[in-house]
Amino acid sequence: MTPFSSSGPVVGSDTQGIRPTAPSAPQSMTLFSASGPVVGSETSGFRPAPPVAPSTNIPEASSFRPAPPARFNDPSVPSPPTSYVPPTIGPFSRFPTPQFPSTQPPPRTPPAGQPPFQPFAGQVPPPLVPLRPQQQKPSVPMGPPPQNVNYAPSMNVPQPPSDSSFSAPRSNFQPSFPGYVHQQPLVDSQAPPVQSPFVAKQGPTPFQTPVSSPFVAQPGSYVPSQPVATSLGFQSRDHLQHPGSGLGAIQGLVEDFNSLSVGSIPGSIEPGVDLKALPRPLDGDVEPKFLADMYPMNCNPRFLRLTTSGIPSSQSLASRWHLPLGAVVCPLAEAPDGEEVPVINFASTGIIRCRRCRTYVNPYITFTDAGRKWRCNLCALLNDVPGEYFAHLDGTGRRIDLDQRPELTQGSVEFVAPTEYMVRPPMPPLYFFLIDVSTSAVRSGMIEVVAKTIRSCLDKLPGFPRTQIGFATFDSTLHFYNLKSSLNQPQMMVVADLDDIFVPLPDDLLVNLSESRSVAETFLDNLPSMFQDNLNVESAFGPALKASLMLMSQLGGKLLIFQNTLPSLGVGRLKLRGDDLRVYGTDKEHALRLPEDPFYKQMAAEFTKFQIGVNIYAFSDKYTDIASLGTLAKYTGGQVYYYPGFQSAIHGEKLRHELARDLTRETAWEAVMRIRCGKGVRFTSYHGNFMLRSTDLLALPAVDCDKAFAMQLSLEEALLTTQTVYFQVALLYTASCGERRIRVHTAAAPVVSDLGDMFRQADTGAIVTLLSRLAIEKTLSSKLEDARNTLQLRIIKALKDYRNLYSVQHRLGGRIIYPESLKFLLLYGLALSKSTPLRGGYADAALDERCAAGFTMMALPVKKLLKLLYPNLIRLDEYLLKKSTHDDLESVEKRLPLAAASLDSRGLYIYDDGFRFVIWFGRALSPDIAINLLGPDCAAELSKVTLIERDNVMSRKLMKIIKKFRESDPSYYQLCQLVRQGEQPREGFLLLTNLVEDPMGGTSGYVEWILQIQRQVQQNP
């Protein structure tokens, strides 16, 4: 089976092998024990222990290549500078007060989109064919059992408000899914045909002319819904009075808020909203400028964004905010050229930090006593200035050397960490690849793409010449590869005993890449053919994981897993789930979205402990239990890449690009992150992919520019006495070059005593990011419907309190009012509740797809998340027809509302959510364009057509646009999917279900959503 000469031993269970010490759980492993306080609002299996080392900025690891049990609590580790240990009040005193008053549970209504069960093609859950009989063999765990049952890591699920009583009225909609109301082009009717502000109550609206013919109902296919019964009368009085405002906004002297008229016709309950006047984020994410203007030395918002930069001065004020109060941090966000974070080496001086709270020196500290003392901006302690760091002050009290001190003028700096920040030499970048070679993996073509991509990236892996590399493959057995540099070609060793796993020749399986380069290349060249005739259908995934842990535990690093077959053998085997329809809509539903076997959480905790970050690449066309597998990535700071039904001919390019980015992007190794804040406030919960170590230290074995973390803030004291609150993010990590560094981002924000100021300074992007994470976490403990309702309720409560600010002085009537800063919140809220992790019910997203999207969204930075929620829809045909010779690519950047009404059947459109492109060919598109772009394929079924560059101007122009879009958004690779208008069901699942402004299969459209919210906001109390 292998072309490799078997000069090496084939090691079976009966063969003598070298058994390295298994990284069995050391007794001293209190890091994940249940002895610590429960932090914040987490409902936590994993309860963090008190910090182990005095300074938890020291990575919890001991010397280089230590005996594993000594790694985490090694008393020989030099004691770091004393740390600020947060005062331990009773652990439960920090619980935020419940956001919402408790009310009666709602009457049970079936989740939207659930009945009737009408899966439609493409979104159909995998065929419910049992893969194979379950192995009856009892699982034999390796090593000692977990030391305690609460070992499982925290899900960081916030305590759900006891109130989830708001049930969204949906009565106006047919429950069939997805209902699609064909609409007249909105773009062509920019001057809307408003015959009267009061359009007939019933029947089609100017934008909702039902055209039923192209979407004839078919079983399991697109079912057109009835026209929306709600009148969309054009009733924005503000808009009429201020035609230039576009949003019906009155700003400035008269009113301090934006509003939309929701008029009601006398004697009728039919309200109306002007569809065209609704606010839409057509410029994408726009970061608020307020904070940067007020505090120009703050770090760039790409690194840190607050949900509102107006920090409430009191708990009572905070309780009226209702939206999440907190921050989104992307510590390694990519900066444009010229804006790189400066690296500072204090050398023998040591890094200047506050003696008490361990804050790093930053632009907001102040110098006194002729420059001999500095005052900490977080805790106000007066610190001595070390002799080497002394500088005289000028007449205004500023140091005279400021122009040479970026740490005193810039919000983001990186300090080179001296040896006291290490407890072992910085690790080398290490990549270990674990590849499924079962028959389905072979058939998909995945192995070849993976092998070729890795080979092509060998020169670009960070950390030359220290980089380490290794490979293992598995089906029903495990295969290791000796890559020792003295060999001509690799030797394969097979381990067949899955119950007592051991790793043969551990020293030669993980090797220095530059030394063993030719052996590694030979291996990668041969890998695809080695297994091309493999008929093995089994997957010993769990045992393979255990073996990987053993191999990597000495150094840590990145484990990249390529997985195709549902784990079927040995520990961690999984079974088909999610095919029992009766579970949906019950309180057992959420369990499907959680890992089935505690093995996966336990393994994730082990990986994190040994500084191993896990990325999962999953390829199966069948159910593969992403809920369980993704757990490995979630708790190790990793990422889930999901390519359902992978075929190399179709998805190969996407895999190639995304794997290459994963391998070559700058990575921070063995990292920990903490965010500090000033007195009186405190971060109480954290949301994203990481494991919490101690109360506030995020363990991130490997982290990169594509990862963001969110956290919620609470007031510790009833009243804040300061004018400003400071935040400081510190990421301690090992750079690929081997240098230990601390990246520090500092920001200041004003304390406000007025709810209006909190709203004025709100950041919708940060709010939506936090709301997304909270909602996704909620789906892990509740029904989807409850998660959506909780989200909706928060928005309603916030708008209600906002309205109360103005209801006394102003006659608000039927208007819905909101601050300018939150004008897109309603739409993003709607989009979020229609996003893959939250949408509908059983039939609306395959379980694996839902879970994969959840893992992905939990890690996304703000901009990427907002684009996924409200993607770009851009018309292209006019640009392609233009004769202009010079590049005016900007002219194609005009984004359109995400509604079917935006689609003109004479047009060509691109839909771009950052993960894929959909190119939509209108039915009446000029044949000239189609022929130029598709050549002879233009009459073919578009699902089988690949877009390639053809020898004509139009095609080159299109490919240029696509290239530009891809380059502007490189985290993922966007494959082009082509679809023709009316081509069902593809048009439905590729595009129409994602037009979030349209009502769809029992979910609200934008107008209906606004009306629902408005009704609730106006209800008393």
Ligand SMILES: [Zn+2]
């Ligand atoms: Zn301090």
